[in-house]
Amino acid sequence: NAGVTQTPKFQVLKTGQSMTLQCAQDMNHNSMYWYRQDPGMGLRLIYYSASEGTTDKGEVPNGYNVSRLNKREFSLRLESAAPSQTSVYFCASSFGLGEANEAFFGQGTRLTVV
Amino acid sequence: GESVGLHLPTLSVQEGDNSIINCAYSNSASDYFIWYKQESGKGPQFIIDIRSNMDKRQGQRVTVLLNKTVKHLSLQIAATQPGDSAVYFCAETPLSLYSGGYQKVTFGTGTKLQVIP
Numbered sequence: 001n002a003g004v005t006q007t008p009k010f011q012v013l014k015t016g017q018s019m020t021l022q023c024a025q026d027m028n029h030n031s032m033y034w035y036r037q038d039p040g041m042g043l044r045l046i047y048y049s050a051s052e053g054t055t056d057k058g059e060v061p062n063g064y065n066v067s068r069l070n071k072r073e074f075s076l077r078l079e080s081a082a083p084s085q086t087s088v089y090f091c092a093s094s095f096g097l098g099e100a101n102e103a104f105f106g107q108g109t110r111l112t113v114v
Numbered sequence: 115g116e117s118v119g120l121h122l123p124t125l126s127v128q129e130g131d132n133s134i135i136n137c138a139y140s141n142s143a144s145d146y147f148i149w150y151k152q153e154s155g156k157g158p159q160f161i162i163d164i165r166s167n168m169d170k171r172q173g174q175r176v177t178v179l180l181n182k183t184v185k186h187l188s189l190q191i192a193a194t195q196p197g198d199s200a201v202y203f204c205a206e207t208p209l210s211l212y213s214g215g216y217q218k219v220t221f222g223t224g225t226k227l228q229v230i231p
Contacts, residue, residue, distance in 0.1 A: 042221040090157050105158045108157050
């Protein structure tokens with residue numbers, strides 16, 4: 001049981017390049033999330049998908065797009081990377097739908113934009 | 115405790131002693147709280163949660179205390195071990211039947227626990 005799997009683990013981009021971060025979960029969770037983690041800022045929600053077929057903006061959505069490909073997969077796309085997007089990105093999933101439950105996180109993607 | 119800024123507050127504890135990590139939350143509408151542990155280079159990992167209708171909940175070697183009057187949460191780790199060294203942060207959220215609950219989670223910035231062998 002792999003839980004939440006993110007790829008890639010590390011990435012260096014040049015300013016203006018695009019890339020997609022992939023995330024897949026095998027726990028049959030309804031809800032999936034993308035967070036970024038910066039020093040001293042805690043985790044900030046970029047986008048979330050409460051259930052398959054829906055996506056919504058979180059706290060810091062600018063510069064990102066997402067796709068909930070199916071129940072298992074939720075991808076995050078940077079169309080034109082900027083140095084301000086240098087961060088550690090975490091994908092998470094939970095049963096969601098109003099239940100009190102914890103999120104399970106992936107191992108993270110360390111992205112550097114130069 | 116929690117802090118905003120570039121440097122995480124650090125708690126140094128001797129192996130075998132008890133650790134207490136504090137968290138002050140801000141939203142009085144929050145009614146579900148979670149403690150996460152994050153080891154270096156890894157994603158956050160659930161430790162324990164508590165609903166606002168409780169003031170104490172115990173797990174294996176961990177206890178969470180909730181004081182809603184002063185909006186304060188604490189995590190107590192008994193007999194701290196080297197493997198407990200990590201960053202710990204609390205998360206708060208208002209439960210909502212319609213919103214799914216989790217998208218309104220607010221994470222604290224964390225406290226670094228260092229266990230001295």
